[in-house]
Amino acid sequence: MTNTPEGTTPTPIVLLENEDEKVLPIYIGASEAFSIQTALEEMSYPRPLTHDLLVSMLEGLNTKIEKVIIDDLDDGVFFARIIVTRNGDEFEFDARPSDSLALVVRTKSPVFVSKKVMEQASVDRDAYKTGA
């Protein structure tokens, strides 16, 4: 969560960091943030959230999320693709990064961000922390 003035609703943000200490901030919706947090903290939830359902469907259908690729940015909107495989066949789905990340935190699949997107939208980790 970002810091906001008292009384306003904070906008959830995901920070993806690479090995060069570059950070890619992605603003996401509240329900996707809740879903990501629930999975990261391994909180038990009485009923399946939407992303839990999606993962259980993929697993039940013998399909595996191989990776997520974030490789486009248009007018502040990030574009992701989810690559899944089944019996050696590969399928690709257009998705929002928020949904993609809510899935990979459950399946422990890797996330790749294109150089182009990192150059356009990433910031130094230290700069991000200090707000410089």
Add this chain to the structure above:
Amino acid sequence: MTNTPEGTTPTPIVLLENEDEKVLPIYIGASEAFSIQTALEEMSYPRPLTHDLLVSMLEGLNTKIEKVIIDDLDDGVFFARIIVTRNGDEFEFDARPSDSLALVVRTKSPVFVSKKVMEQASVDRDAYKTGA
């Protein structure tokens, strides 16, 4: 949306009606309500919502949602199952009614509610409308 006192957040509700003019009210979350409304009104949305992603994955994986069954109610919580088929094989997934309904409004799949659940939780349509 239900009527609520000014200043409070209304709780979204889905009303499922059967041929006997019985109505089953199901309270759902805000994001699932938005997703259902978006699909019902055939609003175009620039990026796929979570349920759009789920439907595109099922379709891409050659899988069809045959039906949704709402057949249990425990301490005010409804339980649903989503039945899908692929190449003649049938698969069943535990789900919340809200997710199930957000999917079937996109795929036009039928929804079945058990007699037991209708007896426990449905009300007359007219009674519901007048608040009697």
